[in-house]
Amino acid sequence: MNLTSETKDRAQIVRVGEARIDASIAIRFKETMRELTQGGDGPVILDLSRVDFIDSSGLGAIVAVMKFLAPARQLQLAALTPNVGRVFHLTRMDSVFPIHSVAPSAGERRGNVH
Amino acid sequence: MCTERPLSSLCDQAHCAAKGVVSAYRTCFPAEPWAIRAALADVRARFAGNLSAGAFGAAELALAEVLNNVAEHGYADMPPGAVTVCLGLSADSLHVRIEDRGHPMPGGRLPSGLMPEVAHAVEDLAEGGWGWALIRELTADLAYERRTGHNLLTFRIPLAAGG
Incomplete structure (x- = not known):
């Protein structure tokens, strides 16, 4: 699971280095997001610029992340590719x-999880 | 026409040829997430160049949702079985045929596939239930049949789809 975390302007930016968020990695994605965001504060921005495919399992995992971050932290998304944007739409x-x-x-590097 | 040999005796000898199909591809693999991912990568390598990005994206997502359902529900409570996928390209459509030997669809028909409502409160948001709604949205001529112990699902992706 290639997720990279950094902080900038009090937001935590998590960059997804995987081309696909699908049923085969949805659970690991959710768990790794939980580890990466533990103990932090402020919004979390998920950089999806390198993701070119997401299925309903992947979407469910992102919603689950939003739910466990709330209400203290807000999950925001960035740079949806056309394929990914269509699923959200x-x-x-x-x-x-x-x-x-x-x-x-x-921003400022906070750690890598591979 | 299918030139590939089945990977196991569990694979159905599905016919890939639909009306007007000029190029066809058949594959058979276990209905498990890792194999579905590999099969979709294979389909991408073979077909992405022949379709617009929008039409291929629609085909890939519809195929993924159907295959995930076969893995999760079709073969629920039994060892993962085989799924056979046939893809045929005609002048105006990608014809898709998916066969498995899992449980029949509940009630012997396709789920209605209503898109889940978007909840107002974050804690009430659905974390799933979009699969059949997406499949219905992305495909044309979606049909299901139960035939002597196997499920047969067919649909078409219009090549003009997706923009």
Whole structure:
């Protein structure tokens, strides 16, 4: 599971280095997000710029992350590719997440999980 | 026409040829998440170049949702079985045929596939239930049949789909 975490302007940015968030990695994605965000505060911005495929299991995992972060921390999404954006649009989950069109630039490194 | 040999005797000898199909591909693999991922990568390598990005994205997502359902529900409470996928490309559509030997669909028919409502409160948000709604949204001529111990699902992705 290639997720990289850094902080910038009091937000934690998690960059997803996987091309796919699908049924085969959805549970590991959720668990790794839980580890990476534990004990932090402020919003979490998920950089999805390198993800070109997501299925309903992957979407469910992202919703689960939003739910365990709330209410203390808000999950925001950034840089949805067209394929990923379509899943959020068709399921109307694009109305649930704050979505940034561009991923924030590099901040301060906080750790890597592979 | 299917030139690939089945990977195991559990694989059905599905016919890939639909009306007007000019190029067809058949694959058979265990209905498990890792094998589904590998099969989709294979399909991408073979078909992505022949379809628009939008149409291929629709095909890939519909296929993934159907295969995930076979793995999770079709073969629930039994050892993971085989699933056979046939893809055929015609002038205006990608024709998809998926066969498995798992449980029949509840009630012998396709789920209605209503898109889950978006809850107002974060804690009430659904974490699933989108699969059949997405499949219905992305496909045309979706049909299901139970035939002598196997499930047969067919649909079409119009090549003009997805933009």
